[in-house]
Amino acid sequence: MGMAIYSDRDFEKFFREFYPAVYAFLVRYTGDAELAANLTQDTFLRVYEQREQVESIEYGKAFLYTTARYLYWNHRKHEKAHQNYLKQLSESEEDDYNFLEEVTREETIRILYAAIDKLPPRAQEVILLNLEGKDNNEVAESLHISLNTVKSLKKSAYVILRKLLAKDYYLILLMLLGE
Amino acid sequence: MEELLKKRFDVARLFAKALAGELDESEAQELEAWLRESPRHAEEWNALRREIVAGGAVFDLQREGKRMVEKRWRKFERQTRGRQRILVWVRYAAAALVPLGLAFWFLIGWQPEAPRQVAVAPILPGTYKARLILDDGRQVALDSATHVRMRELPGVEVKAENNVLVYTNGDTIVEKQVKYNTLEIPRGGEYALQLADGTRVWLNAGTSLRYPVAFSGQERRVELRGEGYFEVAKDSASPFVVSVNGVDVRVLGTSFNVSAYSDEVVTTLVEGKVLMRSQADSVVLVPDRQGVWDGKRMTVKRVDARNYALWREGVFFFEDMPLEDILDALARWYDVHVFYQNAELKMMRFSVEIKRYEHIDTILRRIAETNRVRFNVNNRTVNVYK
Numbered sequence A: 001m002g003m004a005i006y007s008d009r010d011f012e013k014f015f016r017e018f019y020p021a022v023y024a025f026l027v028r029y030t031g032d033a034e035l036a037a038n039l040t041q042d043t044f045l046r047v048y049e050q051r052e053q054v055e056s057i058e059y060g061k062a063f064l065y066t067t068a069r070y071l072y073w074n075h076r077k078h079e080k081a082h083q084n085y086l087k088q089l090s091e092s093e094e095d096d097y098n099f100l101e102e103v104t105r106e107e108t109i110r111i112l113y114a115a116i117d118k119l120p121p122r123a124q125e126v127i128l129l130n131l132e133g134k135d136n137n138e139v140a141e142s143l144h145i146s147l148n149t150v151k152s153l154k155k156s157a158y159v160i161l162r163k164l165l166a167k168d169y170y171l172i173l174l175m176l177l178g179e
Numbered sequence B: 001m002e003e004l005l006k007k008r009f010d011v012a013r014l015f016a017k018a019l020a021g022e023l024d025e026s027e028a029q030e031l032e033a034w035l036r037e038s039p040r041h042a043e044e045w046n047a048l049r050r051e052i053v054a055g056g057a058v059f060d061l062q063r064e065g066k067r068m069v070e071k072r073w074r075k076f077e078r079q080t081r082g083r084q085r086i087l088v089w090v091r092y093a094a095a096a097l098v099p100l101g102l103a104f105w106f107l108i109g110w111q112p113e114a115p116r117q118v119a120v121a122p123i124l125p126g127t128y129k130a131r132l133i134l135d136d137g138r139q140v141a142l143d144s145a146t147h148v149r150m151r152e153l154p155g156v157e158v159k160a161e162n163n164v165l166v167y168t169n170g171d172t173i174v175e176k177q178v179k180y181n182t183l184e185i186p187r188g189g190e191y192a193l194q195l196a197d198g199t200r201v202w203l204n205a206g207t208s209l210r211y212p213v214a215f216s217g218q219e220r221r222v223e224l225r226g227e228g229y230f231e232v233a234k235d236s237a238s239p240f241v242v243s244v245n246g247v248d249v250r251v252l253g254t255s256f257n258v259s260a261y262s263d264e265v266v267t268t269l270v271e272g273k274v275l276m277r278s279q280a281d282s283v284v285l286v287p288d289r290q291g292v293w294d295g296k297r298m299t300v301k302r303v304d305a306r307n308y309a310l311w312r313e314g315v316f317f318f319e320d321m322p323l324e325d326i327l328d329a330l331a332r333w334y335d336v337h338v339f340y341q342n343a344e345l346k347m348m349r350f351s352v353e354i355k356r357y358e359h360i361d362t363i364l365r366r367i368a369e370t371n372r373v374r375f376n377v378n379n380r381t382v383n384v385y386k
Helices: A008-030 A033-051 A057-079 A085-090 A092-117 A121-131 A136-143 A146-164 A169-178 B003-020 B023-038 B040-052 B055-094 B096-109 B306-313 B323-334 B361-370
Strands: B127-133 B138-143 B148-153 B156-161 B163-168 B179-183 B189-194 B200-203 B207-212 B220-231 B240-244 B249-253 B257-260 B265-271 B276-277 B282-285 B289-293 B298-302 B314-322 B337-340 B349-355 B374-378 B381-385
Touching: A008 A033, A008 A057, A008 A092, A033 A057, A033 B055, A033 B240, A057 A092, A057 B265, A057 B337, A092 A121, A092 A146, A092 B003, A092 B040, A092 B055, A121 A136, A121 A146, A121 B003, A121 B337, A136 A146, A146 B003, B003 B023, B003 B040, B023 B040, B040 B055, B127 B207, B179 B189, B179 B289, B200 B207, B220 B306, B240 B257, B249 B257, B249 B265, B257 B306, B265 B276, B265 B306, B276 B289, B282 B289, B282 B298, B289 B306, B306 B314, B314 B323, B323 B337, B323 B349, B323 B361, B323 B381, B349 B361
Parallel strands: B163 B189, B220 B240, B337 B381
Antiparallel strands: B127 B138, B127 B179, B148 B156, B156 B163, B179 B207, B189 B200, B200 B220, B207 B220, B220 B257, B240 B249, B249 B276, B257 B265, B265 B289, B276 B282, B289 B298, B314 B349, B374 B381
């Protein structure tokens, strides 16, 4: 299923879905929230300019993160124009790995956060405590609810999470909203 | 890079599912396999898991990003729509009052609307360069101008000269001490190496090789990532093993090329005999055969092996290869990025033989002459169109 970004409405959805992750990615790269916000904006502008080329969400995502890193590099190059160019080049291999690591990190958090965010509030709390490694008894204790309630909340949360974490979930969402 | 990224998107989803306790059996196996691929993978996963277990702080940055979205989207709309309006304005102004139009243009501050035009380094072919990482972590940058001499172990001299790094075992008896060095070749680089046993190795762009300063023990083992051509010195008592992506390429004395930029391992044998072995499968190669490990099984192809070692003589040789593989090699050599208009383009097959010290345009033009595909080079990105 090819899912390009055809209209500005599609782009808006794309923007809203990925803005937080790209922003977080750039904050971690730059350590500067304001700079990160500006670079994130530039990143989306660049991708918007070439949106006809974005033939799938996967591709759009790859395009986003690569552009974000590229703009960050450019920024650094301007900052330290006098710095040894060769030295930067020899760092690029390690940098490639760090880049992949950072993208994986933000994507994991994005997917998880988006899914948990859509759960009912009570189920959300249960799942978050669960993520922190608490077992059912501990969860029941800290939320002041019965063990059975924890179990049934978890059960229904898992059914929802399974759907939200499926690979094509975002595509389906885009399609439904896009009609 | 694009393929690596896509793999990482899959991994991220597996991570998320694993954290939520939603992995099914085949996904669990997939994740397991990826974690086993490299200790760094396992490290990465453990670090992330620790962060998640430590509490909700891991979500903080994205939560902050989410709070900003509304405002930022409105700004984005102004920036993209604003640009169209301003263009119209400028056109009217130009017809009537050019100077006023321009003044307006500067006053409103064009800068945020147009992505900044930046001076981009010209795209050049690779050169001789590498980074040597010594056993204690110190690093030495090597290029064609570097002449270095040092001692990593008593009796072993290390010398970088004329784009080759040479380890020489002197007369002194080497004490039983194992030290490792790593030679890393960046994108846009190449370098050659002679190991302490006399084995010669040519390393291609985007490659790293870890090896003992002096060999001792039952086998001579080195670890490769990327692509290297090996001329292994004969030593029937101690096999030479290239360990790459979970595959052992085991030889006694021979010449062969190993390429492993993705999860695949491709070994092409020029002379001698090699054994390619993973946990799951193994094959023995004779000259002019190519063994391919795709992560699951080994297959063997008949090829003209010399063609696969031409890169070290400064020639790109691709025979009936998917465009993606061809452009991946160019991307590493010229240090550029590649974007495809659509995924089908990647599967189109081409044959090209050309000098690799040429300008990248020459090579792209050669491929475009077939009229099946077009290129547009913008900054350091090669865009591929139908």
